[in-house]
Structures are given as C-alpha cells and as structure tokens.
Amino acid sequence: MKKKMLYIAPDHYDFYKVILKGFQDFTDHSVVMVLSNGYSYHYKNLGERCLNFFLKLCFHTNIKKIHSQKVILQKINQYPTYDIVYVNRPDMLSTELLALIAQKATFSIAHYWDSFSKIKGQKETMPYFDIHYSFDQNDCTQYGLHFTPNFYFTENHSSKPQYDVLFLGTYDYRFTQIKQIIQQLNHQGKNAKALLFSKDKNIRKKHTSQKISFLDKIIPFPEIVAHSGNTQIILDIHHRNQSGLSFRPFEAMGLKKKLITTNPHIKTYDFYNPNNIFIWTNTTLSVPDSFFTTPYTEIPIAIRQKYTLENWVHSITTIKIFHYDATKNLFYLPRHQSAHRRHQTTLPTG
Template identity: 25%
Template structure:
C-alpha cells in the first residue's frame, strides 16, 4: 500500500515538480504545499529590523494563514510523512493540524540554505529528523549533513558546447559585481558567456519613493546599495544584459548548462554547502569554477576539473576554459541523484 507524503517545498525553477514526480515513482501518494518565503521574514540572519519583523509575524502570522488555506484544500487528508525543504512556512500550527489526522506521522526537514542566510533553530526542534547541506551547520546544530541532490535527465539532450562559461542564479549585488569583473576579462579573450541573474524577491518596503530618495543621496552603505540594486532588478531597470526579470525554466537551465564547457559557481559568502548547480555540473562531467573553498577537502576534488576563484580578485585560466574536455562523475556525486537521495533520506 502506498504511503502518503506531504511535500512542503519552495518554488525553485520547477524542481518542486520533479521532486513530486520522483516521490510518486517511489510509490508515494504526494500532495504539495509551497514552502513560501514571506516578505519581512524574521528568520533572515542578516537584518537590522529583526524586532520589527517579529512583531509583524506576531500580529499577522502570514505563515500560519498560508498553511491554513493550503491545508483546507487538502480535504481532511492524513499523511504518513511530512517532508519539508527549508522552513519558511513551518510552525507548531502545521504539526498540530497534521497530528490531528495521524498522531504517528513522521517529519523530516532538509535545509538547503546556510544559517548565514536563515536561522531556523526553533523550527528544527519540531522535526523527527533534520538534514542540512552545509557541513558547518551540521556541526553547529548537531544535525545530519547531506549534500544537495542533482536531477538526472533522460530526455536525450546532447552537448555541443555553444557557450564557454555558464551561470544562472538569483540576483544579488555580490554575484553581479564578480560577474562584471569576469565579463571584462572574458571580452578580451573571446569567451562566450551565458549568464542570467534574476531577482527572487521584493523587499517588504519595495517602494518607488524610498528608491528615488536613496538613489539620489548616493549612499555607499551596503544595505542601501543592496536595496537600490534589488529594486532596479525587480523593476527591470538594472542596466545589464545579464539581469532578467524572471527566472528561466528548469529544462532551459539543464539545456544551457549541458551546452557549456565550464559552469561558474558563486554561492553566497560564508556558505560551505554545495549548490545544486555545482553538484549537477559535476554529475554532467563539466569543468567548474567555484568560490567555495570547502571543496578542496572532498575526496572527489580534482584540480584538473575544478578551479577555485577568489571573488575579490578573480583570476581565470581562459585557456583551460576553452578546452573541450569532460570528466567521468565520481561515485560520490552519482549517489546524489534525486531518486537515490530521496530513498536515503526517507528510508533511514
């Protein structure tokens, strides 16, 4: 008999649909609720407005309201497993509702963002088992370390190296400034780039008049510069060919990565966990340039395939970039394929 699983996951390039399909192939009956990232979330690690954010959540409880509406649509269903990726919408209310329908349901949390971005220490305590993609966070919070997964494509896509260097990811000023430096060097070396950055959120105080004032004063404080650049990216007025208004589809991401010689990986500063992008690139046998120095300690690290990048003074070997070469995927990486990854988490 099939087990029933409630998948609580963010919208992320459509990967939530792929996860749901893989769970069904593993003989689970699956329902999905978006694990929604709310404006003014007080779990954000880097904020000067934490008290105000907490008051907002206390007064309006947007995460509980979201879950109430979602559960109401599930018509009284009970679940054997709650599988949550990140904890944006997680609260004791969710657990109370699920336990009413099945006292013995099992709960699993997988965190694919670093604690340098979000602090979910309270939510971690609600779950039976917790995993993180970040080895430092695993040690810090005494939870299990498990690297990110990749999605194996079986649709006959072939590689023909249209691009030399590839990057697709969420917009932030740190990434943009690194990419601009790389672009300046690449243009002199006749390097073909496929780079797309898309804004993934509006700030709670996304407002033209605030933007206009801050733009006029030309302040150099990091928080103000981030606000101005994010506003321009969201509104489509950021002056760059690399910045787009909306993300591209999961299938297009796969296709463009496959048709590139080198995948650029720019995780957030202080993040030690490996991105989907990096794991996917290594599974495809791609060359990788990454700012994540943690990778040097891994048994699968190969200096011929993986080059390290200093984000402050980026220096790239463009002769290496131009080489038409691929590498066999390490067994460790192959075992991170989504179906295998899900089995290992759900069956432990």
C-alpha cells in the same frame, strides 16, 4: 498498502516539482503534495479588497493568508496520520501547522535548503521534527543536523555550446564579483556571459551590457539544465558564509561539464578533480588555457550514482535512527528535549 507521505514545500521556481517527481518515481509511497506558499486568492469584489486593507491595518490579519491556511489545512487533513512527513523550508509554516504536522507524522523530516545564517527562523522549527537535513556542513556541525548534499537530475544534455562560460542566477550583492569574473574571462578571449534576473528596471537598464543580460522572469528550476547545456563551462558564485555546495556543481556533474567556482569547500568532496573544477579565489587573474582545452575527466560511476536524484530520495526516505530502550523493550524515534511528541513502537519479545 502504500505508505502515506506528506510533502510540504514552497513554490520557488518549480523546484518542488523535481523533488515530487523523485518521490513518485523512486518510492512506492502515496504522496500528498502541499505548497506552503502557492495558494493564491482573488478578491470577490472591490468591497472585499477594501475590507482586507482595513483588517491588515487595524487587526494585522489578512484574508489571503487565512485562505491559504485553510487550503493547506484541508490538504494536510486528507489523512489522520502519515507514515512519513517531509518539509522543505519549515520556517515558512506557522507554529500551529508545525504542531499539527508533528502530531500526524509517524516520522518527520525537516530539510533546510539554505544556511541558518542566510534564513532566520529555521533553528526554531527543529523541535517539531525527528530528523533534520542540511547541505551546509557548518550548520550540521553547529546544530547537530544530518549532512546531505544536493543532487543532479538530468544527464548529458546534448547541444553545441554557445558560450565558453555561463553564469545563471539572480541579481544580488554578488553582482560586483560576477561582473569582475565575466570581464576577466572575456579579456582572456573567452565568450563568458551572465544571465541575471531582477525585477528592478533601473538595475536592468544600468547594468545590461554585451556580456551581462537580464531576464524578464526567473527560469523554472527544471528548465535551468537547458541553459547549462548551452555552455562549455558552468560558473558558480557561492553566497557569503555558505559552506555547502549549491546545485551548480551537481548540475555540472550530471551534464559532464567543467566548473569554475568560488566555493573552496568543494575540495572536500569525493568528486573534486582539478581537471574538471577550477576554484576562483580573490587573487585569481585568469584561468589556465589548459582548463579550456583539455577534455572532461570522467567521474567514477559509483561516485556519480551517489549524487543522483534517485539515490538522494532513497537516502532521505529510508534512514533509520531508531533508539532502543532495553528496560521497556521499546524502539523509539529520538526528538529534542522540547519535542512536541514522541512516537514509540512496542516490539514483540523473543
């Protein structure tokens, strides 16, 4: 009989689809997928719209949220228990849902895809889970999380690059730095481009130029590699207070592209090679021409394999952290002292 797995994640640019396919392709689990923010509700009529406005104003309740919660509960309750529960962004769930998940899970996993300093409310979800993963090494050290880097899921995108350097992302506080780097690279005679997304039409009108373009909508995560394959070098601008690596370095590894990054922590990774990766600092004025003209240096197969989606899935779903209590002959899954439940399994003697 297949193991039952509950996978809960937000619908952020179809990223969940990549993980879901990984669970389906690389495990033998029967996966129940639940979107923590993806169940929209359409008002039946104008009266219901007005009623919801009144409820939000006077009672701080929302018909749309009630509907979403109901759908999530129905999906979670397909089975009385699950062998494994994996939750991406548990901070998006209510405490009631977190408690329900804890009761249903034989083994539960929380994955924090952004640093605690960037997204508030994540630390408070820790007691509901058996194990916690993060790509941010500082958070792992400070909060006792298990470090797991990101991965790549597409290899060798064959195309003739249109750009020498490309940055693909959203408009935010990093814009000044992005603009500066793009300008400096173009002053070097390189065809450097930034493709950004912003809902604000005024921002798009103000900052659009020959080398900075704005997108009408965010590119779904599974489609990003097609754009990354259209450049010789990928540009990565990390967020402040972020020690972990974004997906771009791993994307570059999968596509066998060189990388220019502002994240100095990349030096600590086993795939770092200065022939493939240039670290841009506050004092950088230009990138050596040799970085553009020398060929990509192949990464050892064992290291590349380490960062595949398949290996990531296996490392997430097969980790064993059982503790043994010799006085009771019990193996158990450790939890925080404020845990909401502890699963225990009695093993036969002899």
